[in-house]
Amino acid sequence: MNEGIVSHAYGADEPELPSPPAVTDIRLSPTVPAPVRLWKLWLLTVCGIYPTIVLLGLATNPVLENLYLPVRLAVLVPATAAAMVWQIMPRLQRRCGAWLTR
Structure with missing residues (x-):
C-alpha cells in the first residue's frame, strides 16, 4: 500500500487531523485464554460434586427413602x-481460575 496515500488520508500533512492508528501485535492480546489443566478441572469438579451429592441426598432422604435407588x-x-452447572462450578472456577491455568 502506498504510505503517502494513507498518511495523506489521515492528515499527516495537516497537524490538526488525527494520525493513523497504531498497529498492535495480536500475539500480545490479553484476550487469549490460557489452557486449563484437565486434571485440575477434574479435581475441582470432584471437590464440588461430592459435597453436593451428599447434601442433596441427606436433604431429600426423608421424602425419597421409600423409592428404589434408580428412582432416587x-x-x-x-x-x-443443575447445581454444578449454574451455581457451583462458575464460583469454583472464578475462585480457582489462576490455579487451573498454572
Whole structure:
C-alpha cells in the first residue's frame, strides 16, 4: 500500500487531523485464554460434586427413602447437575481460575 496515500488520508500533512492508528501485535492480546489443566478441572469438579451429592441426598432422604435407588438417582442426578452447572462450578472456577491455568 502506498504510505503517502494513507498518511495523506489521515492528515499527516495537516497537524490538526488525527494520525493513523497504531498497529498492535495480536500475539500480545490479553484476550487469549490460557489452557486449563484437565486434571485440575477434574479435581475441582470432584471437590464440588461430592459435597453436593451428599447434601442433596441427606436433604431429600426423608421424602425419597421409600423409592428404589434408580428412582432416587433419577431425582438427585439432574438436581446435582443443575447445581454444578449454574451455581457451583462458575464460583469454583472464578475462585480457582489462576490455579487451573498454572
